[in-house]
Amino acid sequence: MIFDVIRRSLQAPQRLIPAEELLGHAAGSRMPEFDPAHLTREIARAVSDVCPTAALKIVEVNGRQLLRMDYGECIGCGRCLEAGPQAVSVAKKLLRCGVRRQELVQHFDFENHAEVILEAPSPEIAKEEISRLLGRALNVRQLDAGSCNGCESEITALTNPYYDLERFGIHFVASPKHADMLLVTGPVTRNMAVAVKQTYEAMPAPKLVVAVGACGCSGGIFAVSHAVVGPVDKVIPVDGYIPGCPPTPSMLITGILQVLRKPRELAPD
Numbered sequence: 001m002i003f004d005v006i007r008r009s010l011q012a013p014q015r016l017i018p019a020e021e022l023l024g025h026a027a028g029s030r031m032p033e034f035d036p037a038h039l040t041r042e043i044a045r046a047v048s049d050v051c052p053t054a055a056l057k058i059v060e061v062n063g064r065q066l067l068r069m070d071y072g073e074c075i076g077c078g079r080c081l082e083a084g085p086q087a088v089s090v091a092k093k094l095l096r097c098g099v100r101r102q103e104l105v106q107h108f109d110f111e112n113h114a115e116v117i118l119e120a121p122s123p124e125i126a127k128e129e130i131s132r133l134l135g136r137a138l139n140v141r142q143l144d145a146g147s148c149n150g151c152e153s154e155i156t157a158l159t160n161p162y163y164d165l166e167r168f169g170i171h172f173v174a175s176p177k178h179a180d181m182l183l184v185t186g187p188v189t190r191n192m193a194v195a196v197k198q199t200y201e202a203m204p205a206p207k208l209v210v211a212v213g214a215c216g217c218s219g220g221i222f223a224v225s226h227a228v229v230g231p232v233d234k235v236i237p238v239d240g241y242i243p244g245c246p247p248t249p250s251m252l253i254t255g256i257l258q259v260l261r262k263p264r265e266l267a268p269d
């Protein structure tokens with residue numbers, strides 16, 4: 001009987017998702033994307049009025065009124081999709097993962113129906129770069145600084161047989177002393193601020209820090225709480241930001257790779 005089971009599992013179709021299907025994909029994240037061609041002043045006002053976190057707001061830049069979209073503050077609630085269905089849809093791809101904080105922000109000129117590029121996002125990771133980036137093992141320590149555990153659920157999924165992060169040589173480790181990268185979720189609560197600092201200090205240099213989720217990037221829906229110090233970069237230096245509430249496993253992998261491919265401006269050993 002056991003041989004029957006083995007035979008049947010060997011005949012089962014491959015479930016592991018190919019790496020190139022993961023990178024940049026945002027399916028399931030509920031992150032919005034904007035079509036500037038259909039954006040009007042009325043829609044800009046309507047979507048910024050309904051946004052619960054001020055991810056969307058009308059700002060003035062160089063004398064022009066622009067719609068500002070900050071993915072670091074977006075919790076994927078979908079209200080803007082309902083308020084401006086002509087101009088807003090669910091993003092299928094999101095390359096703004098693992099980028100600098102200011103690269104999570106987009107600006108749209110709703111009078112001229114165009115995006116205003118103040119900070120260009122990093123280009124897509126070329127497939128051939130993947131193997132070079134992952135040529136060596138990367139040890140990651142995950143730290144919950146005050147999360148609701150939504151981000152942890154997605155991070156846990158990274159190690160299942162569908163995403164199988166280990167195939168890339170990326171491992172989770174229990175001690176910061178063994179870690180190259182610190183993945184921090186949640187807004188940093190007052191109770192956790194010292195632990196976050198101590199974890200960072202315990203890591204050997206060179207080290208990388210990634211802020212995960214709307215909470216890690218901006219404080220998210222907890223930003224105004226008296227129990228919260230703020231986003232991760234209020235407490236320790238951050239190399240890359242992964243938006244989403246929570247980010248999907250694809251967004252997490254994309255973000256981790258984006259951080260790895262950045263020129264290292266890290267402290268020497």
Ligand code: SF4
Pocket residue numbers: 030031032050051052053054055056073074075076077078079080081
């Ligand atoms: S999906 Fe994001 S941008 Fe849209 S209303 Fe919700 S929080 Fe704001």
Ligand code: SF4
Pocket residue numbers: 146147148149150151185186187212213214215216220221244245246247
């Ligand atoms: S970003 Fe969203 S899922 Fe992640 S900890 Fe914050 S509230 Fe929870």
